[in-house]
Amino acid sequence: MAPPLVSDDIHAWVGHDAAARAGGPVSLNNLTDDERTLRDLAFPLIEPPYDRQRWDAVVLEYGIKHEFRRDLWVYDRAAYYGHLAGVFHRSSAARYNQLIDDMRNDIVRIEPFFATARRVVDIDRRREQTMRLVSDLNPAERISAQARVGENSLTVAWVHHSLTERCASYRFALEHLTVAEPQPAAAEAERILNELQQQIAGNQLVALPRLAELPAPAVVK
Numbered sequence: 433m434a435p436p437l438v439s440d441d442i443h444a445w446v447g448h449d450a451a452a453r454a455g456g457p458v459s460l461n462n463l464t465d466d467e468r469t470l471r472d473l474a475f476p477l478i479e480p481p482y483d484r485q486r487w488d489a490v491v492l493e494y495g496i497k498h499e500f501r502r503d504l505w506v507y508d509r510a511a512y513y514g515h516l517a518g519v520f521h522r523s524s525a526a527r528y529n530q531l532i533d534d535m536r537n538d539i540v541r542i543e544p545f546f547a548t549a550r551r552v553v554d555i556d557r558r559r560e561q562t563m564r565l566v567s568d569l570n571p572a573e574r575i576s577a578q579a580r581v582g583e584n585s586l587t588v589a590w591v592h593h594s595l596t597e598r599c600a601s602y603r604f605a606l607e608h609l610t611v612a613e614p615q616p617a618a619a620e621a622e623r624i625l626n627e628l629q630q631q632i633a634g635n636q637l638v639a640l641p642r643l644a645e646l647p648a649p650a651v652v653k
Contacts, residue, residue, distance in 0.1 A: 442472070443468075443471035443472050443474065443475050444463060444468075444471060446471040446474050446475060446478070446587055446590075447459075447463075447467070447470075447471055447580075447583035447584065447586070447587050448583070450583060450586035450587045450589075450590045451579065451582055451583045451586055453586075454582075454586050456579065456582045456583075456586065457575060457578075457579040457582070458579060458583065459576045459577070459579035459580035459583060460576050461576050461577065461580050464552075464555070466548055466551050466552050466555065467552060467580070467584060469548050470545070470548050470549060470552050470584065470587060470588070471587060473541065473544055473545040473548060474545065474587055474590070474591050476541055477538065477541055477542075477545060477591045477594055477595060478590060478591060478594040480511070480512070480598075481512070481534040481537070481538075481598070507594075507597040507600075507601070509597070509600050509601045509604045510601075510604060511601065512598075512601040512602065512604070512605050513601070513604055513605035513608050513609065516530060516531060516605055516609065517609075517612070524609075524613040524615050525615065525617070527609060527613065528609065528615050528617035528618065528621060529617070531602065531605055531606065531609070531621055532617065532620060532621050532624055534602070535602055535621070535624045535625055535628050536624060538595065538598065538628055539624070539627060539628050539631060542595070542628075542631050542632070542635065543631075545591060546635040546637065549588045549591075549635075549637055550637060552584050552588075553584070553585070553588065553637055553638065556580075556581045556584055556585070559577060559580075559581060560581060563577060563578075585638045588637055588638050589638050592632065592635065592636055592637075592638075595628075595632045596632060599625065599628060599629050599632060602625050602628070603625065606618065606621050606622065606625060
């Protein structure tokens with residue numbers, strides 16, 4: 433029987449993909465509440481902002497088509513501006529408003545994600561300390577626990593990387609929009625973009641790995 437579309441682990445694939453793309457193993461352990469929340473909060477920060485109105489947004493949200501989403505990993509800094517300049521925004525004011533709204537939405541999402549990330553990173557440090565003290569863990573238990581630590585760390589790094597690239601897209605859009613369609617709203621957009629960049633810079637919790645497309649590893653058994 434096919435699994436139900438709605439489940440508590442709707443975004444579990446985020447951690448799996450983060451590990452797979454880095455060439456790491458995938459854990460079979462159940463997600464903790466914070467680990468589940470981390471993945472739920474990560475998704476809108478790695479999804480391109482202009483994808484939220486796609487006809488298949490629900491399919492993407494549920495992770496069914498994520499394996500085909502190259503743009504979750506390979507960033508085109510001009511794509512966001514191309515969306516703003518397209519037919520969906522019929523005035524200069526609408527384009528600036530959309531840019532400002534998207535940046536503000538990211539600012540709102542950053543705090544709860546990184547608050548959760550700090551808890552997860554702290555618990556993972558304790559988990560690693562505990563593993564050193566427990567002598568009778570079997571190899572599968574140890575590897576699965578280590579794999580989960582890797583998934584969590586890579587998920588946080590993926591979000592930070594995505595936000596950094598997203599800011600570059602916002603900067604590209606703002607600069608080109610200011611040249612093509614100058615408006616007083618550009619000053620407000622610049623202020624919000626600077627605030628977003630400051631928040632991202634203040635939330636680098638883990639090292640930023642190279643997020644390359646690599647063959648998916650075997651699942652830990």
